[in-house]
Amino acid sequence: MYIISACLCGVNCKYNGENNLNEKCMDLFRKGKAILVCPEQLGGLSTPRTPVELKSSACDILSGNGIAITKDGIDVTEKFVKGAYETLKIAKEAGAAKAILKEKSPSCGVNKVYDGTFNGNKIYGIGITAYLLKKEGIEVFSEEDIEPNDEKLVYLDEYFKNKLKRRKFLELDDDEFYYDEALDLTECIDDVSDLPERVKNNVKRLVISLAEDLLGFVELDEISEATGLSIDEIVKIKNECEK
Numbered sequence: 001m002y003i004i005s006a007c008l009c010g011v012n013c014k015y016n017g018e019n020n021l022n023e024k025c026m027d028l029f030r031k032g033k034a035i036l037v038c039p040e041q042l043g044g045l046s047t048p049r050t051p052v053e054l055k056s057s058a059c060d061i062l063s064g065n066g067i068a069i070t071k072d073g074i075d076v077t078e079k080f081v082k083g084a085y086e087t088l089k090i091a092k093e094a095g096a097a098k099a100i101l102k103e104k105s106p107s108c109g110v111n112k113v114y115d116g117t118f119n120g121n122k123i124y125g126i127g128i129t130a131y132l133l134k135k136e137g138i139e140v141f142s143e144e145d146i147e148p149n150d151e152k153l154v155y156l157d158e159y160f161k162n163k164l165k166r167r168k169f170l171e172l173d174d175d176e177f178y179y180d181e182a183l184d185l186t187e188c189i190d191d192v193s194d195l196p197e198r199v200k201n202n203v204k205r206l207v208i209s210l211a212e213d214l215l216g217f218v219e220l221d222e223i224s225e226a227t228g229l230s231i232d233e234i235v236k237i238k239n240e241c242e243k
Contacts, residue, residue: 002028003091003099003133005108006036008143013038017048022143025100035094039107039129042090043083045076052076052106055116058131059232068106068128071118080107084129091138101130103142110142111220124220124235134221145219204229204237 007014008025028034041047049070056066061077068080084107091099101108109127114120126134134140204227211217211226220231227234 001094001096002034003087003094003096003101003138004029004034004036005100005102005105005143006038006041007102008100009034009036011036011038013041013047015040015047015049015051020102020143022146024146025143028100034100035090035096037087037090039083039087040080041083042086043079043081045079045083050074051118052080053114053116053118054106054125054128057232057235058126058128061128062132069116080128083107084132087129088132088136088138091133092136096138098139098141099130099133100141100143100146101127101133103144108142110140110145111218124238126220126231201237204233208234208237 004025005020007018007020008022009029010019010021010026012019014020025034029036038047040049040052051071052068053071054061054066054068060066061068062081062084067075067077069075069077090096101110103109104112104114104122105127106113107127107129109125110130111124111126112122113125113127115123130140207227208223208229211223217223217226220234223229223234224231229237
């Protein structure tokens with residue numbers, strides 16, 4: 001069973017009263033394999049509603065050290081947190097092991113969110129609900145993860161089978177390529193503890209690039225698993241690179 005952001009199945013629950021219909025998500029719902037949720041409505045927000053962005057990381061917000069704020073300056077953190085926990089409750093009661101959530105949403109963003117300035121700037125990060133579900137052991141995807149991406153289709157069960165084999169540039173048969181035998185990027189990190197901080201950061205940037213460009217990893221948890229870096233470290237380094 002999947003949890004899916006309701007807007008991805010045509011429910012008009014976006015902040016502007018519209019939806020983000022995705023046919024693959026809709027197909028799962030039609031087949032009875034998905035339960036639809038809108039964390040922001042579950043938290044008590046109306047539709048339509050004023051746009052909201054996160055002023056801190058989802059982790060900090062759930063720990064009580066950050067806020068979610070509307071474009072006109074109203075703190076709606078409590079409702080976003082409530083919606084996240086209501087979604088988690090539904091997921092557990094339904095026995096859902098996976099979730100497909102709307103990318104860039106302050107609740108549902110999986111890989112990217114807006115930066116809190118309301119200027120349309122996107123950063124690597126995760127929404128409040130997506131973070132909580134992932135923390136509780138539910139695999140989270142965005143709708144972009146189930147669309148063609150760089151000539152490969154990343155689609156749920158097949159994604160799990162191949163997550164340590166996917167790559168852009170290595171032309172090897174599946175039975176010839178095993179991540180742990182071919183390239184262990186974690187070894188690159190293990191040997192830099194005595195180096196100056198600036199050099200260590202450069203090594204980490206290089207290792208992240210190798211995980212993305214050589215091995216073809218696109219998800220933060222994949223890159224973390226491949227490099228041995230925490231997701232927070234990866235997000236920080238990638239955001240610094242984009243400045």
